Amino acid sequence: MGRNGVIQEEAKTMSNIEVLPIAGAVGAEICGVDLSEPLNNANLAQIRKAFADHVVIFFRDQKITPEQHLAFGAHFGEFDVHRFAAGLPDHPEVMPVVKEADDNGGNFGGLWHSDVTFYEKPALGSILYALDVPTYGGDTMFASQYLAYETLSDGMKEMLEGMTAIHSAKRVYGNQGTSINRFGAEVKSMKVRAGDDAEAEMEHPVIRYIPESGRRCLFVNPVYTIRFAGWTEEESKPLLDFLHTHAVRPEHTCRFKWETGSVAFWDNRATQHYALNDYHGQRREMHRVTIVGERPMSISEGERAKAA
Ligand code: SIN
Numbered sequence: 001m002g003r004n005g006v007i008q009e010e011a012k013t014m015s016n017i018e019v020l021p022i023a024g025a026v027g028a029e030i031c032g033v034d035l036s037e038p039l040n041n042a043n044l045a046q047i048r049k050a051f052a053d054h055v056v057i058f059f060r061d062q063k064i065t066p067e068q069h070l071a072f073g074a075h076f077g078e079f080d081v082h083r084f085a086a087g088l089p090d091h092p093e094v095m096p097v098v099k100e101a102d103d104n105g106g107n108f109g110g111l112w113h114s115d116v117t118f119y120e121k122p123a124l125g126s127i128l129y130a131l132d133v134p135t136y137g138g139d140t141m142f143a144s145q146y147l148a149y150e151t152l153s154d155g156m157k158e159m160l161e162g163m164t165a166i167h168s169a170k171r172v173y174g175n176q177g178t179s180i181n182r183f184g185a186e187v188k189s190m191k192v193r194a195g196d197d198a199e200a201e202m203e204h205p206v207i208r209y210i211p212e213s214g215r216r217c218l219f220v221n222p223v224y225t226i227r228f229a230g231w232t233e234e235e236s237k238p239l240l241d242f243l244h245t246h247a248v249r250p251e252h253t254c255r256f257k258w259e260t261g262s263v264a265f266w267d268n269r270a271t272q273h274y275a276l277n278d279y280h281g282q283r284r285e286m287h288r289v290t291i292v293g294e295r296p297m298s299i300s301e302g303e304r305a306k307a308a
Pocket of ligand 1: 097108109110126128139140273274275276286288
């Protein structure tokens, strides 16, 4: 069923939840849910469906404590505690994402990326809650990596299908270099550590199979993907550069304007995101809860698992 069919079906079956797409490619706003309350099964099912159909979902006008934030996240899996960025003292699974008004440096997440793809089991998704937002700027962009894959030529798809790539946190959290270059410029407003453990490498399929949807997505990103397995960095660069540009073509994206109380929940397996750093002089504070995902499956692994 196409996106329009999905939307019509939702409109027919939904009671108190409304799902309103915010762009043609990806992203929908969900109305009629209070995330501070326990969710009933019908609403949870609708949220899961909207997440699968739209890949990133948004809620407005929420007021949630860290406990309520975690209670919502617990419906989707176990929590990740970020290896390099500190969480709240009482809730290490809730990571503050902050840029202070007097910080004219880098912001956390200010380059296109998917979260923690250097893990063996990268995040299923992250749930980001806005506590304090600038009056303008500080939007977040999302790009569908389903569309990134689907719009490649058959020849390119065929070549990439059997390839794997090496991911690492070394460029962001590694010890090398004179100044620590995190997401393009130093992130001063957050407690972020560097370490030798950031040098570790992890191999993942370049085209990833998503079990629930049976769809394929492109799974490389410019922050954590270092090279193709068996290729040098120099050999990998031209093809990776092409894929990174293609992955985030404007027609694959949506852009979300935050208000205090907004929540975004993205499928990290099938999206990249980019936090715009265009609000120097204003404060922005978010809380992020990240859900652990599965080990990425190649198309052949996915199809074998489906047939079993
Ligand atoms: C992130 O990459 O998790 C941060 C996104 C944002 O602050 O909008």
